Amino acid sequence: MDIIRSSTSNNICVVDERYVEVDxxxxxxxxxxxxxxxxxxxxxxxxxxxxxLETEIEKLRSMQV
Structure with missing residues (x-):
């Protein structure tokens, strides 16, 4: 499957045995x-x-020990 840009518009088109133009x-x-x-x-x-806050809690816990 190839992805190409349409030459008439800037829409992306998918080519896979059929031509589908994306909105x-x-x-x-x-x-x-x-x-x-x-x-x-x-x-x-x-x-x-x-x-x-978690860092401050860890500091307080380490100070208590």
Missing amino acids: PAPEVDRTTIVSLVASMVVSLVAHEWCRG
Whole structure:
């Protein structure tokens, strides 16, 4: 199976004994992109905060011994 670019449009086409033209990707609005990026940032900050908290807990545990 070969993947080529159509000469008439910029769509990706698949050639496998038949010719199938793939629809172009749907438009993604700015709100969706901002929402996805914001959720990734919140997730990353929460993850880093939890790692820092775990480190502090380990320090306190080592001080008690």
